[in-house]
Amino acid sequence: MNNNVSEIYVFIFTGILLFGILAGFIIFFVVAYYKKQQQNSREKQLLQTKFNEDLLNSTIEIQEKAFDDISRELHDNVGQQLSAATIYLNLLMQEGGQQQNTKLQTCREIISNSLQDIRHISQTLLGDKISQVGFIASLRLELSKINKLGICRATLQTIDEPLQLDPRKEIILFRIVQEAVSNATKHASGSDIHIIVKKQGEQLKITITDTGKGFDTQETEKSGIGLINMESRAKTIGATYELTSQIGKGTQINIVL
């Protein structure tokens, strides 16, 4: 009888032990599964981010290549043809009379202005030129072009010391500002555009403000490819991008690198 009772105790004890082991195993499994799932999710997210970055870099590279091609085409082809036209006009002016010369002079000025514009456009399109001339000088050139068109009044407030920037970052920063200015001229006609470039410690802060009609940022977020491009470009160089706009109160873009 005693033997039976002790065997039953062994049964109960082993049963409880087995239950504990099984429960422990299942808990361990659930925890391990969720950890693995989270790890996989993180890895997937990282891969997705890396893929997006690569895609964006490729897009930017292709875009820069297209800009370079257009720039070279303008400079080497259209520019050369206009230069040739100016030479012919000069020859005509030497041969022609006083009355004819006045008209030819006007014609030469128009062509000369066009040639200058093309050179400016060519310079701002050529990535190498931007890094060669520098970010600030390229900005000045871009703003003078805008002012010349007379659509907006653009001003630049900047530091005097030269910026020590990576050429790739310089090009991308310039493209962001170029896009912002282009948006302002397109959508905020007649307004003032003010650009501030300043250094805050190790950081470079660029503020682009316009006094245009502004817009609803939530509405535009869905469709504004230009805005998405600016943000994506900022991300690729590790800069923060912030856009604020209110209907009737203009738009402000802050970029911190």
Next chain:
Amino acid sequence: MTTRFLIYLLILLTGFLVGLYNFKKLSSPYKVLTIFLLITFISESITRIFIKEFRNSCPPYHIYQPLQYFFITTFYLSYLKKSTAIISWSWVVFALFTIINLAFFQNVWTVPTNAMLPANIAYVLCALLLFKNILQNTGEQPLLKQGLFWYNTSTLVLFTFNFFCWSFYNVLLKTKNSTLTLSDITYVLNMQYYITTGIAIYLDSRHKQNE
């Protein structure tokens, strides 16, 4: 027929009806489980007739054991592709072993524990292998919404305890109260197993529907 047994049959029938209602939406392993629930329901119902007629419920279990082995291992076969050959051969070996056991060791009026114990070990091994498999191939679906997890857990719990209880069967037979306890434990474990099987079938149908 006790109320407890009626509840047990009702659980089996509900699980089977859930499977039958969603049969087209189910993936193949869960279709196997649905048929398995029907076989279990029929087998358990027949045992009552045997109890009534012969005061012994063992004969149906000699047929049910190899069927149960076939259905459960077929379910696992769908997930443990690497063990296809082993599982397929084990059907033949298990069928032969059941016949030999019935002919020479445990006659038709005895509980076929010799067949049950190795089968229980096989189920537990399959469950452990499947747990390893699930851990290696984590998807995005939450674990607790996966029918596979629930079924596999209940298989591990039921057959580990079944093996454990039947190993102690002869010892516990000596005291009447203890066999009563053993019967209770078996009932509870079986009920949890078939409830979870029903839930697993339902979750699979929902998952397939969402896909």
